[in-house]
Amino acid sequence: MDSGTSSISWRRAPAAEEDPPETPRDALTATPWLRAVPGPVLDGLAAHAVLHRLPAGSIVFEQAETPAFAQFLIGGSVELLAVRGRNEAFVELIRPFDLLLPAAVLNCQPYLLRARVLSDATLLLVQADTFREAVTTDHAFCLAVLSCQAAQFRRRVKQVKNLGLRSAEERVGCYLVRLAEDVPPGQPVRLPMEKRLIASELGMTRETFSRSLNGMARHGIRIEGDLVTLEHPTTARTRFALDPLIDGAEEFHPLQAKGT
Structure with missing residues (x-):
């Protein structure tokens, strides 16, 4: 069968950005789980943020690195990898719209995994101090981040059940x-x-x-x-x-x- 035929489904393939955001504020607006967050809070986050576009194969951050930014994946895909010496083990594929290992940012602790771009990615980098301040001062933003972490935790539990059962x-x-x-x-x-x-x-x-x-x-x-x-x-x-x-x-x- 011709692999280019239109009858083939591309379901779950890493999504390409059809209309990529032009500014940090646009990226926050495009993030569905931030819709209940007040505009002034998003403005404050955007004022201390930058859009970062990386090609496939780029390292986003290394295992054991202490985060300077909270990183929102806006487009493309990023693989999370466990590392020991030269060996890597794939852990999870992250797709939009998600945060990359936010627990490390919230707790000011080292990343437990390496992050590498699988398909050309757009990331929104928000200064870690600004991110933490928003979590502690705005209830709606705190609830949004909590929902993100809850979804991530449930994904991991499902993966553990899949492996064990x-x-x-x-x-x-x-x-x-x-x-x-x-x-x-x-x-x-x-x-x-x-x-x-x-x-x-x-x-x-x-x-x-x-x-x-x-x-x-x-x-x-x-x-x-x-x-x-x-x-x-x-x-x-x-x-x-x-x-x-x-x-x-x-x-x-x-x-x-x-x-x-």
Whole structure:
């Protein structure tokens, strides 16, 4: 099949910026979970912020580095990596609109992971002191940041459950079924990132991931390169039943202060 055909779904691929923000204030306005934050607070953050565009492969920050900025991912994608010597282990792929490891910023502690740009990224860098001051002085902004951290925590718990409760084959199968869940039967969907990164995210070696992919045909899932097709959706979804408490998308749900 021609990999350029329009019938292929690009679901979950890192999003390109269709209308990138031109100013820090624009970037804050574009961040959905900040909509309840008063304009003057966003103005104050923007006054101590800068937009930073980085090409794929750029290091955003290193493990053990103490943050000077709170970093909002506005466009592109960033991979978080655990590092020991020359070895790296993929932890998570961050997409817009999210904060990069905000706990380190809030606690003035070193980053526990390295951040590297996967697809050309736009970041909003807000001075760490300004960010912390806004958290401590504005209730709406504090609630927004809290919702961001809550969503991040729930994503991590789901990942731990996925790793602990499912076999390698089940993790791969559920990943593929979830990837194609909104695609019409028989229509291919493209893997959203390199296979080595997916393997790391699913807690296995590239070789184990490849073996699992090779065995998907008997469960109704066809793999051709980086294209995935549910040829027999009922068979696939029966064998790899999705659990909303593991596989469900984790959206931001900002708390609203009483009286607002």
